[in-house]
Amino acid sequence: MAAVDANYKLIYASVGSQGRVLDAGLFAHSDLHKAMERGLLNFPPPEPLPNSDIMMPYVCGR
Template sequence: MPEQWKEVVSLFSNKWNFHRAVDALEGKHFAIRCPLNIGSHYYNCKGFHSILHLALVDVDYKFLYADVGTNGCSSDAGIFYATPLREDLELGLPEPEPLPGDDPPVPFFVIGNDAFALRTWMMKPFSDCTMTRQDRIFNY
């Protein structure tokens, strides 16, 4: 595994106690006034008009990738899956390795929010509707 990946994974492990994480992905809606004669093109699932910004950040919240200004009716996942970033992450992460002192290999992954599909390379929080105490601790 290249040294740069080892360094990033080590930073996530040490700072956030989250092993095998390489980056974090998040979308944010920014409220806007509805443009004239545009209909629901900018109306989002949260109930207001917005533009959407999608960002991939490192352990210190530094931007590594940004998609800025998509209409609010789009979803985080919809934007992400249409970018070349998705394929780069899906195909470009290192091969799974065991955690220190363990045997089974554990995949490297990006941390995403609940909007993203769970994948071997995308970790997301547990759904709010059926969380146990352990799930809430994990999400925290």
């Protein structure tokens, strides 16, 4: 599993799990997930959608 920033720079990598582990299971037990849950990654605060007052958080996608 790996993560890159907006400039495609590798910022996180995790190796060494069994081949049968599903993506969700791998992520759920990763130190990246733990850091996200603890608020240690300095994600920007939620912002309103363009031309709206609806607040949306930043998310990680695949």
